[in-house]
Amino acid sequence: MPTYTPEVVRLNITTWVGTCALGEHWYGKFHWHMPKYEKGKYGQRKQHDEELEYVLSARDAERLDADNPYTPCYRAGDSSARFLSYEKLIERAQETWQQVVPHGKVLIMCDMCSCGPVEILVGPKKLVRLGNQVWKKWEESEASDKLCIQLERQWDALFKKAGFSGLTDR
Numbered sequence: 001m002p003t004y005t006p007e008v009v010r011l012n013i014t015t016w017v018g019t020c021a022l023g024e025h026w027y028g029k030f031h032w033h034m035p036k037y038e039k040g041k042y043g044q045r046k047q048h049d050e051e052l053e054y055v056l057s058a059r060d061a062e063r064l065d066a067d068n069p070y071t072p073c074y075r076a077g078d079s080s081a082r083f084l085s086y087e088k089l090i091e092r093a094q095e096t097w098q099q100v101v102p103h104g105k106v107l108i109m110c111d112m113c114s115c116g117p118v119e120i121l122v123g124p125k126k127l128v129r130l131g132n133q134v135w136k137k138w139e140e141s142e143a144s145d146k147l148c149i150q151l152e153r154q155w156d157a158l159f160k161k162a163g164f165s166g167l168t169d170r
Contacts, residue, residue, distance in 0.1 A: 005164050006033055007105040011052075011093050011121065013086070025082040026089045028052035031110075032101050050100050051081045054092050060084060094122055106164055116148060117155040127162045131155065 004010075010031040015024070030050045056064070061074035063084055074080070083089035097107050106123035117135040120128045134154050141147040159165040 004033065004159070007103055008032070008159075008164050009097055009101045009104040009107050010110040011097070011107060012110065013089060015086075025084055026086050027081055028083065028089045028093055030093075030097060030100050032104065048101075052083075052089065052093055052096070053079045053081050054083065054088075056080050090121070097122070106162075116152055124162060127158060127164075131158050134158065 012029045012031055013026055014029075015026045029052060031047060033047050056074060056076055056078045058076040060080070061076050061078065064074040064080070064082065083092070093107065098104055106127065107121045108123075109119040109121060117131065117138040119135050120131045122128070123131075134151050138148065138151045138155075141151065156165065
């Protein structure tokens with residue numbers, strides 16, 4: 001995986017589907033690095049995180065309270081990081097990511113342990129088209145190490161050509 005420039009924002013999605021008494025829900029968090037001059041711990045570039053939130057509608061508040069009948073506490077107009085559908089989380093991320101990270105130019109779906117191509121949600125059209133073609137092949141090719149290595153190189157080359165990778169420090 002390339003070391004991305006600060007313009008590449010990662011959307012990490014977590015969920016408790018099927019493992020929580022509070023029903024299906026998803027959380028999203030934006031991750032991005034700042035330029036080299038902003039140093040964090042141990043001299044590495046500083047990583048920033050921001051949790052994705054939205055304003056609850058009356059229906060959302062009712063549903064969250066129904067999922068947790070012992071302590072109903074949600075009201076319309078409250079802010080929540082608990083999304084009730086995966087699609088709504090993606091939609092909200094695409095609507096707000098540049099407000100959160102104004103210098104962002106590419107939004108990718110990426111959990112912290114991703115080590116290969118991932119879905120590109122927003123970015124330059126050619127990068128999105130070609131990058132998502134590589135990602136789809138990656139998703140289908142998990143059994144072939146040789147093909148995975150080839151796809152990783154294609155992915156890295158696309159980001160390098162677009163100017164969004166190539167920094168040497170992590």
